[in-house]
Amino acid sequence: xxxxxxxxxxxxxxxxxxxxxxxxxxxxxxxxxxxxxxxxxxxxxxxxxxxxxxxxxxxxxxxxxxxxxxxxxxxxxxxxxxxxxxxxxxxxxxxxxxxxxxxxxxxxxxxxxxxxxxxxxxxxxxxxxxxxxxxxxxxxxxxxxxxxxxxxxxxxxxxxxxxxxxxxxxxxxxxxxxxxxxxxxxxxxxxxxxxxxxxxxxxxxxxxxxxxxxxxxxxxxxxxxxxxxxxxxxxxxxxxxxxxxxxxxxxxxxxxxxxxxxxxxxxxxxxxxxxxxxxxxxxxxxxxxxxxxxxxxxxxxxxxxxxxxxxxxxxxxxxxxxxxxxxxxxxxxxxxxxxxxxxxxxxxxxxxxxxxxxxxxxxxxxxxxxxxxxxxxxxxxxxxxxxxxxxxxxxxxxxxxxxxxxxxxxxxxxxxxxxxxxxxxxxxxxxxxxxxxxxxxxxxxxxxxxxxxxxxxxxxxxxxxxxxxxxxxx
Numbered sequence: 001x002x003x004x005x006x007x008x009x010x011x012x013x014x015x016x017x018x019x020x021x022x023x024x025x026x027x028x029x030x031x032x033x034x035x036x037x038x039x040x041x042x043x044x045x046x047x048x049x050x051x052x053x054x055x056x057x058x059x060x061x062x063x064x065x066x067x068x069x070x071x072x073x074x075x076x077x078x079x080x081x082x083x084x085x086x087x088x089x090x091x092x093x094x095x096x097x098x099x100x101x102x103x104x105x106x107x108x109x110x111x112x113x114x115x116x117x118x119x120x121x122x123x124x125x126x127x128x129x130x131x132x133x134x135x136x137x138x139x140x141x142x143x144x145x146x147x148x149x150x151x152x153x154x155x156x157x158x159x160x161x162x163x164x165x166x167x168x169x170x171x172x173x174x175x176x177x178x179x180x181x182x183x184x185x186x187x188x189x190x191x192x193x194x195x196x197x198x199x200x201x202x203x204x205x206x207x208x209x210x211x212x213x214x215x216x217x218x219x220x221x222x223x224x225x226x227x228x229x230x231x232x233x234x235x236x237x238x239x240x241x242x243x244x245x246x247x248x249x250x251x252x253x254x255x256x257x258x259x260x261x262x263x264x265x266x267x268x269x270x271x272x273x274x275x276x277x278x279x280x281x282x283x284x285x286x287x288x289x290x291x292x293x294x295x296x297x298x299x300x301x302x303x304x305x306x307x308x309x310x311x312x313x314x315x316x317x318x319x320x321x322x323x324x325x326x327x328x329x330x331x332x333x334x335x336x337x338x339x340x341x342x343x344x345x346x347x348x349x350x351x352x353x354x355x356x357x358x359x360x361x362x363x364x365x366x367x368x369x370x371x372x373x374x375x376x377x378x379x380x381x382x383x384x385x386x387x388x389x390x391x392x393x394x395x396x397x398x399x400x401x402x403x404x405x406x407x408x409x410x411x412x413x414x415x416x417x418x419x420x421x422x423x424x425x426x427x428x429x430x431x432x433x434x435x436x437x438x439x440x441x442x443x444x445x446x447x448x449x450x451x452x453x454x455x456x457x458x459x460x461x462x463x464x465x466x467x468x469x470x471x472x473x474x
Contacts, residue, residue, distance in 0.1 A: 002239035005215065009246040012207050015124070015157040016138050016249060021238055023231070025164040026128070029058050030065030033103070033126060036160040041068035042126075043100040045091065045114050048077025050106040050130045054167055058105050058128050070100045075110075083112045085146040091117040099123070104158070107131040107175060108286065111158075112142035119155035129163040131171035132238040133179040134287055137161050138245030140252050143286070148339020149419075150266040157249045161242065169234050176226060176234065177394040178287030183240050184220050184386060185290045186212050188297040189259030191379045192424040198372040199361055201423040208256035211247035213379075215240070223393035260424035263416040264293030268404065270340045270419070284402055291395045292402055293416075298383035299448040300413065301425055303438045305377060310369040314362045317433050321355040331418045334411075343419065350421040358431060365432070383448060398452055406443075406453055413439045 006019050018036055020028050033042060042062050046055035051074045062069050073094050075081050091113055095102060102125040104114035111127050118125040127137055136143065138161055141152040168176070190213050196202040219240030226233040247256040254262075268289050322330065331348045335341040353361065365372075381389075387397045396402050399409035413435065417426035429435035442449045 002235065006239065006242060006246070009211055009243055009250075012211070012250045013138070013157070013246050014249055014252070015140070016159060016161060016246065018160040019138070019163075019242060020161070021163045021165065021235065021242065023165045025162050026054060026057055026061065026167065029061050029103075029128060029162055030067060032160050032162055033062065033067065033101075034065070036126060037101045037124075039067075041070060041098070041100040042103050043070040043095070043098070044072040044105055045074075045102050046072065046105040046110060047075040047081050050110060053105075053130050054128060054164070055105040058103060062103075068100075070098055073102075081109050081113075083109045083142070083144050085144055087113050088117050088120070088144065092120045095121045095123075101125060103128060105130060107171075108134040108136055108143075111137055112144060115158065116142040116144060116153050116155045124156065124159040126160045127158040127162070129161065129238070130167055131175040131179070132163075132168045132234055132241060133171070133175040133285070134182050135179075135241040135244035135248075135257055137163075138242050139248040139254065139257075141248070141254060145269070147343070148270065148337060149343035150270045151343075152254055157245065163238055163242070165231055165235055165238070168238060169229055169231055173227065173394055174285065174288075176237070178285035178291075179237055179241055180220065180223060180226060180287070180393040181291030181294070181390055181395045182287040183216070183237065183244065184389060185259075185261045185294040186216050186244060186257050187220075187379065187381055187386065188261045188294050188301070188425075189257055190216075191301060191376045192259030192297075192422075193255060194372065194375050194379060195425060195428050196423040198368045198375075199364060199423070199428075202255060205251050205256070208247045208251035208253075211250060212244050212256050215243070220389065223389050227392065227394045255422065259422070260297045260416060260426050261290055261293035263420050263422070263424065263426070264296060264412055265289035267412055267416045267419050268402070270343075271337065288396050289402055291390045292398060292404075295383050295387045295390070295397060296409075296413070296449075297425060298380060298386055299442055300429065300438055301376065301380055302383060302448075303441055304425065304429060304434065305373055307434065308369070309373075309432055310366045312362055312366065312432055314359055314366075317362060317431070318355050318359045320433070321358050324349065324352055327352055334415050334418060340419070344415075345418075347421045348418045351423060351427070361431065365428075398449075406449070410439060410443050410449075413442075 018032050044055050044059045102114050102118050104110050104127045107130055114125055138157050140157050142155050144153050197204040222233045244257045248254050328345055331344050335344050390397050441447045444450045
């Protein structure tokens with residue numbers, strides 16, 4: 001069924017023409033390249049690790065098939081490669097020395113760097129995946145840190161993607177688990193899009209929604225088997241990630257697959273979490289942070305869905321709504337990194353509405369809330385269920401697992417809202433005047449995160465000061 005779904009999705013794609021997922025798929029690289037790029041020369045782009053995993057083999061197969069192959073561009077294995085703009089400049093300058101088609105051999109970081117670099121050289125590219133670690137392979141845009149801000153830079157998806165299941169199966173377990181967490185995050189991002197659609201902020205695109213959401217439960221239903229290395233589960237995960245990326249490509253935006261849970265991850269990345277941290281000194285994966293963000297947002301939704309948002313005091317909320325200047329001051333106060341502060345102000349003010357506009361939105365919320373609440377409940381899974389699914393896949397499930405203090409974790413609920421103009425549940429709660437009280441409830445002794453913190457303290461012997469505390473296990 002997966003192959004048929006992908007073939008149908010490719011009919012809606014704007015950039016990607018060929019996708020081959022299967023055992024021994026590396027053998028198809030020369031043929032897929034020929035079909036996609038004709039007799040154009042090729043250049044393998046990888047890092048020191050992925051070149052050994054598959055880059056050498058890709059180069060050898062292209063050469064044996066008679067393709068002109070340039071000297072590979074291989075980023076050093078150490079320090080771990082990061083998707084920052086300086087690396088795009090390095091690769092772009094190298095690509096401009098010839099007219100070869102880049103063949104990205106790697107996963108998220110390599111793919112994003114090659115995607116944007118190829119775009120700046122005004123050429124397309126091909127990707128050979130080495131891990132089922134994220135959904136960006138076929139996505140429009142690249143997630144890059146530029147000017148201190150993690151942002152999605154505009155650039156087309158690859159023309160062709162090859163994923164050999166034998167290579168994916170033997171990828172590090174953390175990378176596969178990261179891909180699972182990234183895919184599970186589509187549950188909460190879907191809820192965010194339902195909210196934005198109901199409030200007439202951003203209408204749901206049926207094609208983009210269908211590609212990501214229609215089979216999401218099936219793609220994520222076997223985390224334990226995935227962790228055990230089951231080939232079918234690996235294929236299922238990769239299909240979900242590819243289709244999620246095609247959904248973003250179809251819509252020309254990450255809205256189809258990214259919501260508040262991703263804003264949590266992006267904020268932590270921009271604040272520096274993951275640089276030189278995590279296992280064996282490598283950066284902590286984007287997917288792991290998304291997974292923790294997914295649980296955090298699901299827990300917030302549970303509190304919001306308990307409330308009757310059709311009974312808000314609109315007059316009081318109108319009267320207390322901050323001016324544009326006051327909003328800017330508040331955002332600046334939440335961020336201490338200069339580039340992050342500037343970016344957050346820009347993004348927040350881009351979605352700022354006046355007090356009168358707020359009143360109109362809240363009146364609409366009052367009208368649509370009964371139906372919206374049911375749609376969101378149907379879309380979501382319980383936070384604890386998702387936490388158990390992530391745990392079964394081998395993912396961190398709370399702030400301690402990603403080296404974050406409880407205090408900073410709690411502050412993320414407010415800070416994450418400011419870094420993207422995208423409308424999510426964080427904006428809904430803020431505009432309804434309940435974000436702060438919901439966060440307080442989550443971290444109260446009997447709240448979702450309060451109970452988790454206390455349980456962890458009992459396990460590792462640390463002390464919890466109040467409802468928030470700085471973890472002694474980073």
